[in-house]
Structures are given as C-alpha cells and as structure tokens.
Amino acid sequence: MGIRIGADYLSGLQDDRDVWIDGKRVADVTQHPGMCRGAKTLAGFIDRQHQPEYQEKVTYVDDDGDRVAMSFLIPKSKEDIVKRGVAFYEWASWSNGMFGRTADYKNSSLMAFAAANRFLGEGQTDFAQNMMNYYDYVRKNDKVLTHTLVNPQISWELAKEGKYSTKVALQIVKETDGGIVVSGARLLATLGPQADEIEVFPSTLLKASDENLPFAFAFAMPISTPGMRLICRDTYDLGKSNFDAPLSSRYEEMDSVVIFDNVFVPWERVFMYRDPGLCNRAFAETNAVVHMMHQVAAGKLAKTEFLVGLLCAMAKATGRDKDMATKGQIAEAMWMAESVRAFLYSSEQQAHADQWGTFVPLRRPIDTSRNLYPKMYPKLVEMIQLMGASSLMATPCEADFGNEISEDVEQYFQTANLASRDRVALYRLAHDVSVSGFGSRQCLYERFFFGPQFIMAAGYYELYNKDDMIDKVNNLLSQN
Numbered sequence: 061m062g063i064r065i066g067a068d069y070l071s072g073l074q075d076d077r078d079v080w081i082d083g084k085r086v087a088d089v090t091q092h093p094g095m096c097r098g099a100k101t102l103a104g105f106i107d108r109q110h111q112p113e114y115q116e117k118v119t120y121v122d123d124d125g126d127r128v129a130m131s132f133l134i135p136k137s138k139e140d141i142v143k144r145g146v147a148f149y150e151w152a153s154w155s156n157g158m159f160g161r162t163a164d165y166k167n168s169s170l171m172a173f174a175a176a177n178r179f180l181g182e183g184q185t186d187f188a189q190n191m192m193n194y195y196d197y198v199r200k201n202d203k204v205l206t207h208t209l210v211n212p213q214i215s216w217e218l219a220k221e222g223k224y225s226t227k228v229a230l231q232i233v234k235e236t237d238g239g240i241v242v243s244g245a246r247l248l249a250t251l252g253p254q255a256d257e258i259e260v261f262p263s264t265l266l267k268a269s270d271e272n273l274p275f276a277f278a279f280a281m282p283i284s285t286p287g288m289r290l291i292c293r294d295t296y297d298l299g300k301s302n303f304d305a306p307l308s309s310r311y312e313e314m315d316s317v318v319i320f321d322n323v324f325v326p327w328e329r330v331f332m333y334r335d336p337g338l339c340n341r342a343f344a345e346t347n348a349v350v351h352m353m354h355q356v357a358a359g360k361l362a363k364t365e366f367l368v369g370l371l372c373a374m375a376k377a378t379g380r381d382k383d384m385a386t387k388g389q390i391a392e393a394m395w396m397a398e399s400v401r402a403f404l405y406s407s408e409q410q411a412h413a414d415q416w417g418t419f420v421p422l423r424r425p426i427d428t429s430r431n432l433y434p435k436m437y438p439k440l441v442e443m444i445q446l447m448g449a450s451s452l453m454a455t456p457c458e459a460d461f462g463n464e465i466s467e468d469v470e471q472y473f474q475t476a477n478l479a480s481r482d483r484v485a486l487y488r489l490a491h492d493v494s495v496s497g498f499g500s501r502q503c504l505y506e507r508f509f510f511g512p513q514f515i516m517a518a519g520y521y522e523l524y525n526k527d528d529m530i531d532k533v534n535n536l537l538s539q540n
C-alpha cells in the first residue's frame with residue numbers, strides 16, 4: 061500500500077458518482093470530453109511519484125515501510141518543513157501552478173488535523189481516533205481529496221447575522237445509532253468530479269449559537285456516496301489540441317456545487333459534531349490553515365515564475381526586451397515572484413514547533429503571501445493582456461499551418477525573432493492565461509479560493525503584533 065499508479069486513480073473514478081454537466085448526467089468522468097483530460101493529467105502526475113527523478117522529492121517511507129506522498133509527512137523539524145516545501149514546489153511545477161488542486165493541498169490539511177487529533181477530543185464526543193484512521197486510509201491508499209467549506213447564501217441580511225438559510229445550507233437532519241444524515245448544499249468543490257473523496261468541513265464563520273448547531277460538523281465521504289450530487293459549471297476544455305489550447309486542454313479541474321439529499325454519514329467518518337465553537341477554532345488551532353498556506357505559497361511561486369517567463373518570451377518575440385519601459389514593466393512581475401519566494405523561504409526557515417509537537421512554517425510570511433496573491437495575480441494577467449494586445453487575437457489555429465491558407469499564415473504571423481508557428485504557439489498560450497474561459501476562471505480562483513479577501517485580511521490584522529508599533533508612536537508622542 062502507498063503511492064498509487066495513475067491508471068488505478070482513473071479506474072477509481074469509474075463508479076456510481078452522480079455528476080451533472082451541460083444538462084446531462086455523466087456516465088463516466090474518465091471518458092467525458094470536458095473532464096477526462098484534466099483527470100488524465102492528474103493520473104500522469106500520480107505516476108511521476110514512481111519515477112526515480114522525482115520520487116525522493118515527492119515521497120517518503122512511512123513508519124510501516126510504505127512509500128507515501130511527502131504531503132503526509134508529519135514534520136518534526138525545520139528540515140521536514142523544507143522537504144515538504146520542496147515536494148509542493150515540485151508538484152506545482154509539473155503544471156506551472158495551473159492545476160491548483162493537486163492532492164497535496166488537501167493532504168496538508170489532513171496531515172495537520174491528524175497531528176493535532178487531540179484537538180478533536182475537546183468536543184462533546186472524542187473524534188480523534190476517527191481522524192487518525194482517516195489519515196491512515198487516505199495516506200495508505202493515496203486518495204485524491206476535494207473539500208467544500210462554504211454554505212450558499214440566500215440573503216445578505218441573514219449572512220450578516222452569522223446565520224444560514226435552512227432552505228439551502230447543509231445541515232444535520234437526523235442522528236441514528238450508526239451515524240448522521242445531512243441535507244442541503246455546499247460550495248464549491250474544485251476537482252469534485254475528478255476526486256475520490258470529499259471533506260465537508262466547517263465554514264470558519266459559524267456564529268456560536270444554538271441556532272447554528274445543525275450546521276456545525278465535519279466529515280468526509282467518497283464522492284460516489286448515495287444521495288450526493290455534483291452540479292458542474294461549463295467545461296473550459298473544448299477539445300482543442302495542446303497547441304491550440306495549451307492550458308485548458310491539460311489542466312481542467314472542474315468546479316462543482318455539491319447537493320446532499322439525506323446523505324448518511326457513519327460515525328467513523330465524523331470528525332466534529334454540533335459544536336460551532338470547536339468548528340470555528342479548528343483550522344487555526346490545528347495549524348491546518350498554515351500547512352495549506354505552505355502548499356499554496358510553493359504553488360504560487362511556480363505559477364509566478366512561469367508568468368514571468370511568459371512575459372519575457374513575449375517581449376523577446378518582437379525585440380521589445382531591449383526597450384527600457386518594457387523591462388520596467390516585466391520587472392514588476394519579477395518582484396512578485398521574488399516576493400513570494402522570500403515569503404516562502406522566510407516562513408520555512410523560521411519554522412517552529414506548535415502546541416501539538418509538530419513543526420509548522422512561521423505563519424506571518426506565508427499569510428502575507430496568501431493575502432497579497434489575490435491582488436498580484438490579476439495584475440500579472442493584466443500585464444500579459446497589455447503586452448499581448450492584438451497578438452492575443454491574431455491566433456490562427458494549428459490546422460491553419462497545414463491547409464490551403466498555410467502560406468499566408470507562415471508569412472504574416474512571423475515576428476522579428478519568431479517564425480509564425482512559434483509566435484502563434486506563444487500567443488495562444490498567453491491567450492489561455494489571460495483571455496480564455498480557462499484563464500478567466502484562474503483569475504477568479506486566485507481571488508477567491510482561499511476565502512473572501514476581506515475576511516483573510518481582517519484575520520491577518522487580528523494576528524499581527526501591533527503593540528510594538530503602537531508603542532513607537534506613543535514613545536514619540538510622550539516626548540512632546
């Protein structure tokens with residue numbers, strides 16, 4: 061048991077999952093034209109865990125002698141934190157950060173909950189052992205997880221009061237000797253249709269009131285669980301070739317709203333139950349949120365490096381890389397890459413033991429990265445649009461290089477430093493980053509996937525040690 065091969069991951073998706081897209085139920089995710097290539101890409105990444113050039117970086121041998129993914133390693137030293145960071149960066153570099161939901165993201169949170177499992181014993185029922193069993197199950201079987209944290213809102217008034225609508229939010233409807241029964245909806249499971257399991261964890265802003273007891277829980281179940289339905293957005297994989305759509309043909313990680321219709325969850329899969337206070341503290345006190353930020357910062361570094369490379373390649377195509385103003389514009393993107401690198405390094409090098417005896421990267425630098433990136437990424441996309449301009453539209457397709465207009469295409473799409481075919485390939489990539497449906501969704505993802513920006517920012521403000529700085533102000537004023 062341990063790391064799987066990609067073929068096993070793909071065959072695991074061929075179950076009774078209830079996935080809907082484009083007005084129809086999907087018979088087989090691995091055959092669906094809008095989802096299968098994303099799943100196959102992930103399968104290829106899973107296979108890389110076995111390849112000698114990657115294996116040492118992205119896996120380790122656990123205490124039972126099984127080779128498992130590095131993201132499950134419970135860090136006991138700064139060196140372990142650095143090893144985890146190397147593995148996150150390696151995974152992200154396989155897609156240049158364009159496949160955000162590789163399994164290491166959720167594994168990081170699961171690892172943290174397992175390492176801090178005593179926290180789950182603080183509720184009315186001790187669910188610590190359930191978490192350990194689940195961690196072992198996911199690690200030993202190399203399962204791919206998605207998660208859903210957010211209840212749909214029907215009204216701003218209700219949300220403002222910290223309440224959920226019983227009409228739409230996921231809630232406990234029954235308790236039995238064997239488990240709980242839940243109904244309602246949750247937003248938004250990225251990779252849901254292409255995952256093995258879903259973690260249904262608490263939203264972080266549950267008001268600790270009796271009214272919210274039915275909404276306060278955490279559990280995990282297979283995607284194919286009876287009564288669970290995934291309703292997908294439109295696909296951005298439109299069946300184009302890798303040349304025509306270099307990103308959307310490879311990295312379509314589907315987003316889905318998840319509906320639960322009287323879904324039975326056995327007690328052994330429940331981790332928190334009817335405890336809003338515990339739910340609210342869970343991600344912070346287990347440090348799951350910090351370990352997730354670590355995976356995210358490593359991924360954003362890979363992504364930003366790629367976009368810097370793209371901007372430089374675009375500038376070189378026409379010789380604009382000699383122009384002072386262009387250099388200055390691209391330098392801004394370079395600063396972003398170097399900022400994320402510095403945050404990551406600083407955080408890893410200042411890793412420390414937490415209250416559970418687990419090492420954790422220092423929160424402040426990677427929390428800064430997490431708060432800045434939703435502003436950086438749209439800016440990077442804007443830079444590509446401004447540099448690309450009409451070239452982002454002057455994009456004949458691969459077939460045009462082999463049909464009766466090929467002479468025109470070969471002639472009129474060249475630039476000073478690139479033959480037509482290379483120029484079109486480059487700008488099709490820039491188009492997929494900055495203009496296509498895939499590119500727009502990436503931008504929305506970066507803005508929101510870690511939660512609303514104002515909530516992350518307010519949390520950052522609360523944790524920031526402001527007193528020393530206020531003292532500096534007071535010191536000066538006291539000298540007046």
Ligand SMILES: Cc1cc2nc3c(=O)[nH]c(=O)nc-3n(C[C@H](O)[C@H](O)[C@H](O)COP(=O)(O)OP(=O)(O)OC[C@H]3O[C@@H](n4cnc5c(N)ncnc54)[C@H](O)[C@@H]3O)c2cc1C
Binds near residue numbers: 315
């Ligand atoms: C591409 C994508 C993938 C995602 N993947 C996942 C996933 O895998 N799992 C998951 O659980 N979630 C996922 N999310 C959901 C994400 O967590 C939410 O989008 C995010 O928490 C915001 O919630 P919301 O979408 O309900 O927006 P809302 O809360 O409705 O917010 C809408 C806008 O109003 C603003 N706003 C809301 N309340 C206030 C306030 N009190 N004061 C000021 N402004 C306010 C917000 O900042 C935002 O700009 C994903 C989202 C996207 C876009």
